[in-house]
Structure formats: C-alpha cells, structure tokens
Amino acid sequence: xxxxxxxxxxxxxxxxxxxxxxxxxxxxxxxxxxxxxxxxxxxxxxxxxxxxxxxxxxxxxxxxxxxxxxxxxxxxxxxxxxxxxxxxxxxxxxxxxxxxxxxxxxxxxx
Numbered sequence: 001x002x003x004x005x006x007x008x009x010x011x012x013x014x015x016x017x018x019x020x021x022x023x024x025x026x027x028x029x030x031x032x033x034x035x036x037x038x039x040x041x042x043x044x045x046x047x048x049x050x051x052x053x054x055x056x057x058x059x060x061x062x063x064x065x066x067x068x069x070x071x072x073x074x075x076x077x078x079x080x081x082x083x084x085x086x087x088x089x090x091x092x093x094x095x096x097x098x099x100x101x102x103x104x105x106x107x108x109x110x
Contacts (some may be wrong), residue, residue, distance in 0.1 A: 016089055016090075016093050018079060019075060019079050019081070019086060019089070019090065020090075020093065020094070020097055022075060022078050022079065023071075023075060023090070026071070026074070026075070030098070030101050030102070030107060030108060031107050031108075033098075034046055034050060034098070034107060036066070036067070037066045037067075040065065040066025040067060040068070041062075041065065041066055042058060042062050042063075042066045044056070045057075045058050045062070046098070048095075049094075049095045049098035049099050049102070050098060050099075050102045050105060050106070050107060051105045052104065052105040055095040055096065055099050056095070057091075057095065058091050058094065058095060059091060060084070060087045060088045060090075060091045062091075063087055063090055063091050063094070064087050067087075072086065072087055
C-alpha cells in the first residue's frame with residue numbers, strides 16, 4: 001500500500017497516516033470504513049465527508065461509539081498510541097481524509 005501510505009502521509013502526517021492506513025486495512029478499505037461508520041450510527045456525518053459539500057464534524061465520542069471499543073483498542077495497540085489520543089486525532093483528521101479520497105463525491109470502485 002505504498003501509494004496509499006504516501007497520500008495519507010501527505011494529508012495527515014506520518015504517525016496519523018499510519019493510523020488511518022491501519023484503520024482502512026482493518027475495515028476493508030474506504031468503502032468498508034464508510035459502511036462500518038454508517039452501521040455505527042453516524043451515516044449522515046460520513047456521507048457529508050464523501051459528498052462534495054461541507055464536511056460535518058464528528059466528535060471523539062461519536063467515533064468511539066461508531067467503531068466500538070475493540071476497534072479503537074486494536075488500533076491503539078497497533079500504533080502504540082493512547083486510545084483517547086488516537087480517537088481525538090481521528091476525529092480531527094478522518095473527515096478530511098475521506099473527503100480527499102472521494103473526489104467528486106463518489107466512493108472509488110472496487
């Protein structure tokens with residue numbers, strides 16, 4: 001996933017690029033991540049990131065509930081980050097990452 005890592009690193013910086021890459025890998029790619037968050041109850045928020053309009057904000061609590069504690073704990077273990085710091089940073093960076101990865105308001109095919 002070298003190209004994806006380079007794109008993510010450019011969007012969010014080295015450490016968070018690795019976190020987002022691990023998250024995407026664990027969720028089955030961007031489509032899997034979006035689906036997971038929609039099932040987690042924040043579909044309207046996530047769709048704003050995919051669409052071409054303004055990105056709605058997401059709170060750390062909303063992301064924590066949408067992912068569930070096991071996903072957050074697993075990412076924290078993989079990255080060596082504190083779970084609270086990790087979810088806080090994801091709430092800041094994830095809307096922009098999904099937005100940049102969905103040009104034209106569409107999820108990539110495949």
